[in-house]
Amino acid sequence: MSQSAIAVADIRKSYGDLKAVDGVSFTVTEGEFFGILGPNGAGKTTTLEIIEGLREPDSGTVRLLGESPWPRNVALLPRIGVQLQASAFFEKLTAREQLLTFAAMYGVSAARADEMLELVGLTDKAGTREDKLSGGQRQRLSIACALIHDPDVVFLDEPTAALDPQARRNLWDVLRAIQERGKTILYTTHYLDEAEILCDRVAIMDHGRILALDPPATLVRGLDAPTRVILERGSLTTADAGALPGADDVSEDELSLTITTRNPADLLSALAERRALAGLQVRTATLEDVFLELTGREYRA
Structure with a gap:
């Protein structure tokens, strides 16, 4: 020991x-x-x-x-x-x-x-x-x-x-x-x-x-944060994205469309069926997310 x-x-x-x-x-x-x-x-x-x-x-x-x-x-x-x-x-x-x-x-x-x-x-x-x-x-x-x-x-x-x-x-x-x-x-x-x-x-x-x-992995798992799936803008409309299995929330900016999900497997499978995987990024929670959740304010470098 x-x-x-x-x-x-x-x-x-x-x-x-x-x-x-x-x-x-x-x-x-x-x-x-x-x-x-x-x-x-x-x-x-x-x-x-x-x-x-x-x-x-x-x-x-x-x-x-x-x-x-x-x-x-x-x-x-x-x-x-x-x-x-x-x-x-x-x-x-x-x-x-x-x-x-x-x-x-x-x-x-x-x-x-x-x-x-x-x-x-x-x-x-x-x-x-x-x-x-x-x-x-x-x-x-x-x-x-x-x-x-x-x-x-x-x-x-x-x-x-x-x-x-x-x-x-x-x-x-x-x-x-x-x-x-x-x-x-x-x-x-x-x-x-x-x-x-x-x-x-x-x-x-x-x-x-x-x-x-x-x-670190234990802290991140304990946060129970959703996964963010980021697509190139124009891959799907916000309405179509919101109707996908597992999609909880959809947001869009000038460059990308972001789908928040707690069931990434179903969401990614649905995106693959629609051939909407070009430029796709999947972002899970990190230690920085844990820090922000704990402090409730911006991380100070």
């Missing part, structure tokens, strides 16, 4: 009248990829910093690998890796030199630097200075620095923020590779599509509280 790598019980942190973290509790098992999701200001980073031992909670308890991270627990440092939102590197060093410096700090072999470069796909950039790397390459180098000492738990705070779509996808492969090595990953993001793909479980936060916590 898997043990808890992280156990958080009713932690709270306020700054004046602002309740940054307001009674948060959860556990993360060893080897789990756990995401904390929410808009900016939800309390994600503060929660992460309390668990890492960077901030003292006003109340509540945290156990990280069986120990309290606060007051600053030096014994935990070799067992955790931390990648912050803003990465800081040593000036004028190449990617490999950066990793060699971190390796020396932790007392690990120089060979580990080359292993990490390969893991994050930067072997061909080993001799490139950090300030000459792209944003996505810098993020991958930052993660490599956090992993150089082979930590048991890895903390990643919005590792894909401000990356272009291709760089984000490349970094997903790195994160999957980290988990495959048996590492526990706790990360924050406001990209719900990303979390839906990567995470074993997610906690959705807003205003310092956890609104929901479960595997």
Whole structure:
């Protein structure tokens, strides 16, 4: 049976009248990829910093690998890796030199630097200075620095923020590779599509509280949201679409006709019979729909 790598019980942190973290509790098992999701200001980073031992909670308890991270627990440092939102590197060093410096700090072999470069796909950039790397390459180098000492738990705070779509996808492969090595990953993001793909479980936060916590698929199923079938405008009239088996609601804009249904099988079969499948898209509920249902307002990036 898997043990808890992280156990958080009713932690709270306020700054004046602002309740940054307001009674948060959860556990993360060893080897789990756990995401904390929410808009900016939800309390994600503060929660992460309390668990890492960077901030003292006003109340509540945290156990990280069986120990309290606060007051600053030096014994935990070799067992955790931390990648912050803003990465800081040593000036004028190449990617490999950066990793060699971190390796020396932790007392690990120089060979580990080359292993990490390969893991994050930067072997061909080993001799490139950090300030000459792209944003996505810098993020991958930052993660490599956090992993150089082979930590048991890895903390990643919005590792894909401000990356272009291709760089984000490349970094997903790195994160999957980290988990495959048996590492526990706790990360924050406001990209719900990303979390839906990567995470074993997610906690959705807003205003310092956890609104929901479960595997992404469980949260989506629990929403019981209808399916939207989107057709090219002109494929059917709104009247014909509304008369189809399974059609609950029909709407139309300048480009498309959308049919809402809770019985997509019958609806799609009827559309196939009418040869109305050109350009068809089927959209089911996502984590973003769950978030909107929970908060009742627009998702804030």
